[in-house]
Amino acid sequence: MAQLPPVKIKDDDREDDSDLSPFFGIEKGAVLQEARVFNDPQLDARRCAQVITKLLYLLNQGETFTKMEATEVFFAVTKLFQSKDIGLRRMVYLIIKEISPSADEVIIVTSSLMKDMNSRTDLYRANAIRVLCRITDGGLLGQIERYLKQAVVDKNPVVSSAALVSGFHLLKSNPEIVKRWSNEVQEAVQSKASLVQFHALALLHQIRQNDRLAVSKLVTSLTRGTVRSPLAQCLLIRYTSQVIEETSANAQAGDRPFYDYLEGCLRHKAEMVIFEAARAITELSGVTTRELTPAITVLQLFLSSSKPVMRFAAVRTLNKVAMTHPAAVMNCNIDMESLISDQNRSIATLAITTLLKTGNESSVDRLMKQITNFMSDIADEFKIVVVEAIRSLCLKFPQKYRVLMNFLSNILREEGGFDYKMAIVESILILIREIPEAKESGLSHLCEFIEDCEFTYLSTQILHLLGNEGPKTADPSKYIRYIYNRVVLENATVRASAVSALAKFGAAVESLKPRILVLIRRCLYDNDDEVRDRATLYYNYLQQGGEQEKFLFNGLDVPLVNLEQSLQSYEASERRFDISVVSRETKHQPLEKKTPASKKAAKEATQKGYANGHLTTSPSDAYEKLLNSVPEFAGFGKLFKSSPLVELTEAETEYSVNAVKHIYPEYLVLQFNCTNTIKEQLLEDVSVVVDTSEAEDFVQVASKKLASMPYGAPGQAFVAFQKPEGVLSVGKFSNILKFRVKEVDPNTGDCEDEGYDDEYQLEELEVTAADYVLKTVVTNFRGAWDAIDAENEKVDEYVIGVRESLQEAVQAVTTILGMQPCEGTESVPSNARSHTCLLAGQFIGGAQVLVRLQFGIDAQKQVAMKLTVRSDDPAVCEQVHEIIGSA
């Protein structure tokens, strides 16, 4: 660890602390000097304890010791075992843990600690066990295992708990030793001491966690018996819901096993148990209203508790339930409403957002009134949560958009930081996109907002949106005034965006063009370069019209991120940059992961995606490089598309394998990313055997093994196939992972010489028509559609059958075709009877394809679809129809 500057205690403004803190003016060097008293032949126990406290104080304040300093202190501390002073001994235990000596130093204290482990004094035994287990390595553990086993069943709870908790930690590094204590641990589960029972249960479950049957047995026997400790009861509830989760995956309908136990826990006398059980019930998968009711009832009681912690716990849980079972939570609405005025703003915010989720259409107006008062006295971070809840409420009740949009525009005008304003603007943008009726009023709210907006970033975002959406509205001219005001009143960045927005109106609305030209001409003498340049460019192009105008306003038909990457790797040379080599594939965002940090990142990424108006992409260059490095694949031509990762194993199996399908014009390469998750094994000669009996078009031409796969280091095996060119060959591949296993000692890293062959069944991998289609972004669909000869159009009608909603039908067809929805047409307004969805893509071979899907749904939820395809290559049009026809 890096050396940090000494802790600053001598700040001028802390002068008055001098009489407060006994550590005033403390310095590491001086304390290390003082530590020499540990070596005195006549130990002064009191003094020594004080010095240890000072050392601990330094560590606690973030001070670090160099390796040498730590070693010195450690050796000196070991001398203190000579003292019989109890208080000093306790401090010695603590500082040894804090210094965490290295393996070769541990040996010095081992004998002293082992002596204490056999002491008649229980507290010595307990502490010595904790210290020894903390600092020891595997080798020593064998020597003391016998004592630890005894300690687990010691009659004194402090000793037993120390051994059990230490066992819990050791299980990670030395599972085989701890597993041998099973019998003793099982005995300790029956202990009368409540914490011992808790520790024993935790350890026992941890030991058996990979044995489903054993866990199930454990739960069965304990739920019948008496578990005294509330903490142990909470554990048992967690394990029970895990067992329920696993059995119900197989079981058919009927009474859920162990539900009665969970329900019984709702009447336990300890609140933590009641809450744990209530939460467990709400989280059961496919929980029914009948099962939920008793849990909701106890949570409702918690809502009026005098303890903030209980109110918080209850409202947080109910908030989650409201997402899936809003009706079940509605009984609590009155209690929730009183929580809006809770002193604790976290509770109030959770209550509000829960109400927003459970509220029905008729209560929206009343709720919004209450929230308006509430918004004025909470911090921005809570306001953002409320704004997000209102956004989803509006998406749920699109008819209420007027009230909600008004609310958003009102809070937009109030004071607030950037993040808060950003959240509101984002919400309005999303509502404009999702609810067509809300578009005009949303745009005019935004227009008013930019009249008085202090954030340049938001102003430019909104101007950009106005430029895109304004010309499509019924009365485009009314936006011109707002935009031109920006040119007059704002800073250079906003002026530049305003000029661009004006130009878009000019290009899109022929009748406005002369007036726009007048306005832009006024910008030609702006004192900022960028504004002047834009004005000049647009002025000229608008006057000329035609091709150049199209180029300017239709946008690029390649994803910007791909373009950026190509430009970065482009080296200035004789060769000119060719935009046609830029990949047109749009890739989706990686799925949100469930850790707080990445959740935030993913959220930011999606927001960015919305803000830019198109999806961001991740580079496929890495794949290309990887494949080019394999000599066998050299003659395959240019890589057309790499699919997203397909998992071929379930999570947390011994070997984790996922696959990528790489499509070439005449070849298919399957890349298997394999990870060995077993510490005790080294895998060699790893290959994937692929059976193509259900994929007859494909002929295997190469297979590349992975020579060695140690624990935790991912590697790739490849299998390559030839396929007919110009045909969209589809099929199913069944895969078996073959390898040679060699046992490895995880402690020493030694590996046995002889291994044995083994195999592991993987899940099937399917190649579908969508694998031959790249998603491409077309910003001006109309223009692109008209640009393709209408001769090459093919129309047909299909009956899709009964679907829950049009949205579902749109989703299904889009997925089958693997194409990119354009202009936000993938979202269907709720209750719509018909919908048109526009798709764009590029087929293997390079042909651009545009698809117009027109859906209609009747009262019986029968969905019919008219599919219109245009492409430069008539054969491709046929292929699209074939895909749909055969799906």
Place this chain on the structure above:
Amino acid sequence: MYRSTLELRGMSRVSAPLIKNILLLDSEGKRVAVKYFSDDWPNLASKLAFEKSVFTKTQRISARAEAEIGMFDGYVVVYKFISDLHFYVTGGDEENELILATVLQGFFDAVGLLLRSNVEKKTVLENLDLVLLCLDEIVDGGIILECDASVIAGRVAMRGAEADVPLSEQTISQALATAKEHLARNWAL
């Protein structure tokens, strides 16, 4: 070899309640005593940043009569203040809030017992050894070791380690008083 993947599914998310850290800060947000049990904060800078964030978000709140609670930076934090000291216990966002509150109460009351109800920054620093031992007796590597205040205080004082250590009368009556208080509070609900 082809072990059913079913039996492994979802196992890892079931865990014993884990404490991420326990913090004792002063009225300016400076460290008095802290203990981290999780690698979520890998270095001093991230630890200090977390402490600062939690302190600034809670400093205006009166958490003196009852423990208060909030979600900060994706963690559940329960806290209680007394004189110029702020006590915090942090858990993951899925943790049972009432368990965290029990640990907080155990720590809070144990310090009160050890300092004979004289809980303020000055006395805590003068008896820092006891407070650090207290942290060591409450949680071990994230696992709750004990949350009964009088048991914790007894272990910190190594009471009973030697047969002839006299048990101070005052401490016993104090322990009883706290126990009664405990009961009263629990029954009140």
